[in-house]
Amino acid sequence: MPKPNQKLTQKQIKQLDKQIVKQLTQVCHIAQNEIDGFVWLTHTVDYANLDKSLKVIFVFATTEQQASAEGEYANKMKAWVVEYLQPLEIKLYNADKQIQFDSEQACDAQHNGNWQHRLACTQ
Incomplete structure (x- = not known):
């Protein structure tokens, strides 16, 4: 793991x-x-500021499943x-x-299923 404020090379970024x-x-x-209802997860990051910029997004099938999981499992998922x-x-x-937590249903409704655009909006 690189030291804080260390500029990473493209090779180091790819490996990390x-x-x-x-x-x-x-x-x-x-x-x-x-x-129940969890489908996949993704992440976004700015490697120039890794510890503060890394976001992990848990994606559920529906907003209802998302809300239920957030209530019951949020601390467990974070851990x-x-x-x-x-x-x-x-x-x-x-x-x-x-x-963070999101759903396929919300992405479909708000960004026509375009996750790349949706994730860019939450940066």
Whole structure:
């Protein structure tokens, strides 16, 4: 893991992103097995400010399933993310704001299913 404020090379960014994806894929599998309606997760990040900019978004099929999971599993999902990023020495600056929840249903209604645009709007 690079030191804070260290400028990363493109190669380091690619390697780090691959490691983040690997760790978050494990979180995804856990969530798929334990939480009704959970479909997938993604992340966004600015590698110039990793700890403060990394966002992890849990995506559910419907807004109802999202709301239910947020009520019942939010703390558990946040703990999984924190735990699985720990080996990479990534400490989220504010996990409550950086770990978010969304739904396919909301993306379809508000952004015509265009996740790339939706995620860009939440940056």
